[in-house]
Amino acid sequence: MTPESVLSLGSEALITALLVSAPVLLVGLVIGVILSLFQAVTQINEVSLAFIPKIIAMGATLMLFSGWMIGKLMGLFIYLMDMIPQMVK
Numbered sequence: 001m002t003p004e005s006v007l008s009l010g011s012e013a014l015i016t017a018l019l020v021s022a023p024v025l026l027v028g029l030v031i032g033v034i035l036s037l038f039q040a041v042t043q044i045n046e047v048s049l050a051f052i053p054k055i056i057a058m059g060a061t062l063m064l065f066s067g068w069m070i071g072k073l074m075g076l077f078i079y080l081m082d083m084i085p086q087m088v089k
Contacts, residue, residue, distance in 0.1 A: 016076045031054045
């Protein structure tokens, strides 16, 4: 295996990891900012008020995007399996 092929595999894995995690993280970020603004405006400092809606929203996002995420991960897996003969050389 050449250093270029190792870098290519590593970058492909990192890009896939970023794409798969992005929807859940973005929803958590948006909900967190909205709830922080709400808490700042109303001066309510309840921990469960920030935690529970984020968990529910992130879980719903995970269920909504799970098919797409599995497809991306399967694409990477198939790519890696196809690269095995070239890696052995």
